[in-house]
Amino acid sequence: MSQTAAYPVDPRIHVDADHLLKLGPKSRAISLLPRQPARSILNGRHASRLRGRGLNFEELRNYLPGDDIRTIDWKVTARTGEPHVRVYTEERDRPALLLVDQRVSMFFGTQVYMKSVIAAEAAAIAAHRVLGQGDRVGGIVFGDSDVAEHRPQRRPAALTRFLSSVGALNSNLRATLRDEPTVALNDVLKQAARIAHTNTLVCVFSDFNGLNEVSEKLLSRLSALNDLILFNISDPSSRELAPNLRLTVSDGDRQIELDSSDPDLSHRIRTALEDRLVQLQSWSRRYGFPVVPLTTAEPTLDQLLKLFGHPGGPR
Structure with a gap:
């Protein structure tokens, strides 16, 4: 008997390409277009900043x-x-570029799901929706030492390749430290800027580990020429760390594992996570791009339906 058959994959911890491909029908109830349902998180002050088609x-x-x-x-x-x-x-063509963080810092969750699973599923649902409305979709999937680039295309086969990359990196995640240098978030943002020249929908699915002042310049540049949406994926433990948790954190160049059983260290970790969110929200107000919160405590689709869904849409 194969190891896969003996130990089925728990979709709360890991997802593969088959799982992500099956999310297609569920994507029809989601809208990432500028003209949003009244209850959508994008309806309101951010709506005018989302260009849509030119x-x-x-x-x-x-x-x-x-x-x-x-x-x-x-x-x-x-x-x-x-x-x-x-x-x-x-314009008939409005490509989308989806940046999917699958670094080891994303392999964490104290509630129901891993952050890496929420990112993978949310990106997959968005990718299905973009292709379903006739636009090109591609992305950059990045782990600790691997980066897979997929230029936007309007073909189901290209979507399958993109989701296969997401599934492959997600399936390889383990709660262990890597000897290799971690892939920096800023390097991925620079790579995105080389692909998304203008009027591209750029979505980033990440916990934004490694965010710094350089990130602000890169994000502002992306948002000036494109429609930028940041999906900030967090775990409820960021508000109150449980004892004896081991967290992997990064400054964008180096990463280290920390033990939350130390009260002083636990306080500093919580403060750093709060500061990161404050920084994102500040940039959101300054540059006009939305920051969409996603949590590991709820199913991905349920959260997206609350944030972007059409009443009565398929589930």
């Missing part, structure tokens, strides 16, 4: 009754003596 100039023609006067080209009208309007069509 407009391409199509033609210049004579004004017709019913045309929006805001489309009148006054220079051409003055030159010809007849009112002319500029006609635009909506």
